[in-house]
Amino acid sequence: MRIAVIGTGYVGLVSGACFSEFGTETTCVDLDQTKIERLKKGEIPIYEPGLEDLVAKNAKAGRLNFTTEIASAVAGASAVFIAVGTPSRRGDGHADLSYVYAAAKDIARNLTGYTVIVTKSTVPVGTAREIERIVRAERPDADFDVCSNPEFLREGAAITDFMRPDRVVIGCESDRAREVMRQLYRPLYLIETPIVFTTLEASELIKYAANAFLATKITFINEIADLCEKVGADVHDVARGIGLDGRIGRKFLHAGPGYGGSCFPKDTIALVRTAEEHNSPVRIVAAVVEINDKRKRQMAERIIDAGGGDLTGKTVGILGVTFKPNTDDMRDAPSLDIIPALLKAGARVKAYDPVGMHEAEKLLPGVEWVEDAYKAVENADVAAILTEWNEFRALQLPRVAEIMNRPVLVDLRNVYNLADMAQAGFEYHSIGRPAVLPDARLATSDGKIVELKARA
Template sequence: MRIAMIGTGYVGLVSGTCFSEFGIDVVCVDKDVRKIELLHENVMPIYEPGLDELVADNVKAGRLSFTTDLKAAVKDADAVFIAVGTPSRRGDGHADLSYVYAAAEEIADAMTGYTVVVTKSTVPVGTGDEVEAIIRKRRPDAQFDVVSNPEFLREGSAINDFMRPDRVVIGTESDKARAVMKQLYRVLYLIETPIVFTSRRTSELIKYAGNTFLATKITFINEIADLCEKVGANVHDVARGIGLDGRIGKKFLHPGPGYGGSCFPKDTLALVKTARDFGAPLRIIETVVDVNDKRKKAMAERVVAACGGSVLGKTVAVLGLTFKPNTDDMRDSPSLDIVPALVEAGAVVKAFDPEGMEEAKKMLSGITYCDDAYTTLAGADCLVIVTEWNEFRALNLSKVKAALKSPVVVDLRNVYDPVEMQEAGFTYISIGRP
């Protein structure tokens, strides 16, 4: 089989590469000439563990290629995946679908023979209908079906998520399109991965419902953490106690500074907007969005309090800038609220992130970027852990204490044990623990 993947961002590049690993002939398309040139040199536009090796292997095997020529890629393809960005639209929070619709127009002009057009991008309910209408208007005689096939990739473990997913969701009511999609995912079918076939609109909603539910779990445990601090309880014990209930589950019950990233912030906003448009407002999700936004902004206040009520003229060392470890993604990271607030309060901020520095420099100015963790700590009045990279979990506490001017640690990811930190002589503040 042969497929074209429109867009070489996070979703498109990972999905296209993994499909090629399944033995399918994949052409990835992007308008960014420089990005395609770099991919030809095996330089990845994103950081994802293991992706560069997988790309190199499949390019060498002749199953994966990259081009700016959409027409050539789409011609004779059995399926064309739309995997372009759908960022939040300024003003109303709705998903910006302009890239999706532009891709649909170009696909319509390039198709030859029966083609399955697959929306892989995260899109609001009804987007597939509009994509179908766009193609039909431009090509009334074309033979095609539009299918919804949302992605469920976690940054940092995306390859494994594609190769061994919890489920694959496919939205179509066409038997012909269903047969094509089953063939594309044949490898997963053989290992008994649940393949969930639904209507197109149901599939589109599943993606948003899934992400907003996970965002709700994160926000719930963060609020419970605040309560734990007031009553002297331990949020980790609470999370374990409720997570062992099979109806609840233990995943996404980890307290922290609030969710960020490329999915949860924009998807919660988009679902809220869709629900309002259809006259079925989602009050719970509206509250989740509000609570999470306020939480990220409040984290800087914890740092100020730990520094005696003022950071004016003090040096604050920040470890971790990306929204989670094992990615260079800075989108809606808590650091984008925490760091500027500290700078505005008069702090001198030094920061280090293993992979996110280049992206961070585009978004955070007025701070000093360091080459490693210990250089960042040198002479600082306070250490703040924002992202739980593995290398921050095993810092030499004696070296940390010696490097800091004041042994104050604000751990927003609960990486360390409070008793151990106290015994080591630190003033240690974490989330939801006595």
């Protein structure tokens, strides 16, 4: 079996590499000549652990190829996956489907024999039907079916998610299409992965509903964290206490600065807009979008307050700028709201990220980029952890305290233990937990003082 994947962004490149690892002859197509030439040389344009080796292995075996020529890739393919970008459309927040529909036209012109056209991109309900209409109008003689096969890849763990997924969702309507998709995913049948066959519309909605639910869990625990700070509770205790309930689950109950990345922000907005169009508003999701946007801006205020309320002429050290660890993705990262607010407040900002600085420097002018975490906090009046990279979990705290002007740390990811920070002499502010004061006591956000031994 031979397939084509249109688009070599995050989803397309990972999917293409993983299908080739399954033994399927795969051709990845992109209009960007420079990107294709880099991929042919083994240069990976995104940071994803394990992807470089996987691409190199399958390219060497002849199972994975890259081209700008869509005609040769599509002709004779059993399935063609559309994996192009669907960013939020300016003005109304709807998913921009222009790249999807352009790909559909290109595929239609080059079809030979029966082909399954599969949407891998995240698309609103009704997109598969529109693709079918476009292809039929372009090529009335074509023999094809359209399927929906949404991706559920976490950046930083995408290969594992593809190879050992919780489930595979496939929306299609013909037995021929189902059989092609079964063959493609046959290696996952062997490890008893649930394969969910459903309608086109249900498949498209499953992707948005899943991301919206996870975004809601994040937003819920963030609001509970704010309440914890007011009443003197520890959000870690609350999250564990509710997460052990099998009906709730422990995942995505980690308080922080709000969700970001390539999926949750655009997908929640797109779901809200789709629901509005069908006169069936999803009010919970709309509230999640609003709360999350505000939260990122509120995080900047926390850092400003920790710096004494006025950052004019002061130095802020930033640790981590990507939206999550193990990726260089800066899309909708909290840092894109937080750092400009600090600069506007008059701060000098020094920042370090293990892999994200090349992307970040294009988006965050005015920041001084340094080569390691200690350079970022050296002579800083306040430091802040924005991304929970592993190397930030084991900083030499006495060294950090010594090289800072004042040992003040705002930890937006709750990396450290309260007692450890008190012992190291820090003023420590985290999310959903009392602040550690310089005299090793804890304080709730309403000013209540609590002895450390009673809370640590």
